[in-house]
Amino acid sequence: MGVGRVMSDAKPYAAMVLLQVGFAGMYIIAVASLKRGMSHYVLVVYRNLVATVVMAPFAILLERGVRPKMTLTIFVKIMGLAILEPVLDQNLYYTGAKLTSAGFASALINILPAVTFLMAVLLRMEKLKLRSLHSQAKIVGTVCTVAGAVLMILYHGPVVQFPWSRGNGHHHGADAAGAAASSSSWLYGTVMVIASCVCWSGFFILQSNILQSYPAELSLTALICVLGSAMSGAVAFVAERRDMSAWIIGFDTRLFTAVYSGIVCSGVAYYVQGIVTRARGPVFVTAFQPLCMIITAVMGSTILKEQITLGSVIGAVIIVVGLYALIWGKGGDHVDCGKQLAGAAAASEKALPLTTTSLPLQTYGNGNHLIAGGALAVADVEIPAVKKDSY
Structure with a gap:
């Protein structure tokens, strides 16, 4: 019985670790395919088509009785979600990762919680109490994540040799990494990754709003993927109108990238994150994001022969420290809210008069x-x- 309970408690941890490994694998194979000539516009279309095929049957079967009625307002909001995530965020991120590196992009994407926090504060969805220790932690964490991102942008420094990446500096992959790391393309790629973070944060903000009037997660996911496929397809046709051969993929890494990212990162990821969020809360899910950065850096330096600079290492450490300060502050808000609700319930019970109706x-x-x-x-x-x- 004790062993069974330990294994049950370990399931959320194991699920999130495996999910971060899945995301890291997507970052690696996507960058590998993009640097071999695959169009990121086409990749986004195929990824969302695969996700639609995977998610639509579950949405149709499991949410037949709970799916709310579609209205024009809800449909417009879903279109906004499709524009922010599948169309803008994925295209911007793939462009930035292609111009920089998989490890750098996955490290810089850790500013996502800070960007989301800032947007929530500006939209008055997040309350700050400057005298509260948890609010101070959220502010410090936000500043640290932004400072780490700025450091990664402005300072590269010498190449750091890790045990698993020794000897990579003389391979042909180092030349490719050096070409990608030219000052102009690196800066442009960094701006693209930051812009993708802003779009992704906007997606989370709008999603939290629409779920209040359309509480059907599977159906919402399927609709986002359908609309995202259509709109990203239109963008891809315009962008690749001079080279229609970009749409042709065979049984190679390009097909594997589309299927893997669609199933693992747009299908299984939504399901696993939903279960863990329901059991442990969103703070628990977010806390594992830096693990993806570490796995991606290791896999990128090993598989893609990417070089890791000192500025990226220092900036990533600062981002992780700031991220966990922000998560701690958010977790404290959740605990304080629970205590306030419990206290209010106890006070209301004491205030109720004691009556007897069953005694003669x-x-x-x-x-x-x-x-x-x-x-x-x-x-x-x-x-x-x-x-x-x-x-």
Whole structure:
């Protein structure tokens, strides 16, 4: 029984670790395919088509009775979600990762919680109490994540040799990494990754709003993927109109990238994150994001022969420290909210009068006093005498 409970408690941890490994694998194979000539516009279209095929049957079967009625307002909001995530965020991120590196992009994407926090504060969805330690932690964490991102942008420094990446500096992959790391393309790629973070944060903000009026997660996901496929397809046709061969993929890494990212990162990821969020909360899910950065850096330097600079390492450490400060502050808000609700419930219980309706009432004396009979007398009510001639 003890072993079974330990294994049950370990399931959320194992699920999130495996999910971060899945995301890291997507970052690696996507960058590998993009640097071999695959169009990121086409990749986004195929990824969302695969996700639609995977998610639509579950949405149709499992949410038949709970799917709300579609209205024009809800449909417009879903279109906004599709524009922010599949169309803008994925295209911007793939462009930035292609121009920089998989490890750098996955490290810089850790500013996402800070960007989301800032947007929530500006939209008055997040409350700050400057005298609260948790609010101070959120502010410090936000500043640290932004400072780490700025450091990664402005300072590269010497190449750091890790045990798993020794000897990579003389391979042909180092030349490719050096070409990608030219000052102009690196800066442009960094701006693209930051812009993708802003779009992704906007997606989370709008999603939290639409779920209040359309509480059907699977159906919402399927609709986002359908609309995202259509709109990203239109963008891809315009962008690749001169080279229609970009749409042709065979049984190679490009097909594997589309299927893997669609199933793992747009299908299984939504399901696993939903289960873990329901069991442990969103703060628990977000806390594992830096693990993806570490796995991606290791896999990128090993598989893609990417070089890791000192500025990226220092900036990533600062981002992780700031991220966990922000998560701690958010977790404290959740605990404080729970304590306030519990205290309010306890106070309301004490304020309620104690009454008895099941005990028989007996009269004593002249009939002007009613006392509940039994082992415990709990009510003594004064009733005025009524004169007969008042009728």
